[in-house]
Amino acid sequence: MSIEVIILAAGIGSRLKPYTEKDPKPLVKVNDIPILHNTIENLITRDINNISIVLGYNHQVIINYLEEHFKHVKFKYIINEKYAVTNNMYSLYLALKKNECSAPLLIIEGDIFFEGGVLDYLESINVSGNYWFVDSLFRESNGSYIRSSDGEISGISIVNDMEKIMNDENYSKSTGMVYISSIDSRNFYTWLEAYVENGEVNMYYDNVLANYIEELKMRIIDIKDKKWYEIDNREDLEKAEMIFK
Numbered sequence: 001m002s003i004e005v006i007i008l009a010a011g012i013g014s015r016l017k018p019y020t021e022k023d024p025k026p027l028v029k030v031n032d033i034p035i036l037h038n039t040i041e042n043l044i045t046r047d048i049n050n051i052s053i054v055l056g057y058n059h060q061v062i063i064n065y066l067e068e069h070f071k072h073v074k075f076k077y078i079i080n081e082k083y084a085v086t087n088n089m090y091s092l093y094l095a096l097k098k099n100e101c102s103a104p105l106l107i108i109e110g111d112i113f114f115e116g117g118v119l120d121y122l123e124s125i126n127v128s129g130n131y132w133f134v135d136s137l138f139r140e141s142n143g144s145y146i147r148s149s150d151g152e153i154s155g156i157s158i159v160n161d162m163e164k165i166m167n168d169e170n171y172s173k174s175t176g177m178v179y180i181s182s183i184d185s186r187n188f189y190t191w192l193e194a195y196v197e198n199g200e201v202n203m204y205y206d207n208v209l210a211n212y213i214e215e216l217k218m219r220i221i222d223i224k225d226k227k228w229y230e231i232d233n234r235e236d237l238e239k240a241e242m243i244f245k
Helices: 035-045 059-069 088-097 116-124 182-197 205-210 234-243
Strands: 004-009 051-055 076-079 105-109 112-114 131-135 143-149 152-159 171-180 219-222 228-230
Touching: 004 035, 004 088, 035 051, 035 059, 035 112, 035 116, 051 059, 051 088, 059 076, 076 088, 088 182, 088 205, 105 182, 112 171, 116 171, 131 143, 143 219, 152 171, 152 205, 152 219, 171 182, 171 205, 171 219, 171 228, 182 205, 228 234
Parallel strands: 004 051, 004 105, 051 076, 131 219
Antiparallel strands: 105 171, 112 228, 131 171, 143 152, 143 171
């Protein structure tokens, strides 16, 4: 299928020190494989080569790495110069600003490590639909959780108190991957632009999408049977290395 990918990889990764003192967060290794390398390898193995990457902190180091290890891939680089004072919604805004949105869009957060089989779900979706990749069994940490019923998403919450949702089967953990149709990716840009023009740039794109769930008619793709992990701190890195050993 024809699809455009945006990888959000502009962050500093301060919670991953001392690893990020040597390498930018996207190049932190899980069992000797950099997070970003794993993502790109999974994509190109499935002939998904239209890849844009939003970079910020220490971006030239990442570009040099990619140019050395993926010489046959023509990446599009977007530099978020305000990476230290903005969040991923601003990075996504910058990427969509340069994107023609002529094909469906796959957003991948730059701190998730996942097995390639996760992408195989793309083969069975309705290309004109909108989907959020989730794990319905995951309850290990705070973060973005998606509320759904019979597969249809009804809400998005940034959860800081896991006790509130621990036993609620309607909530699933966001895996940091979202599929948006070509039509709605342009709408998404318009919504992000409104926030940016209002000076609201230090927030998650999840917060923006939460206000348009009914309009998007999003559904979940539950990858509970696949291996993945979001890596924000040293403990996460250790867990990921155990999962993928």
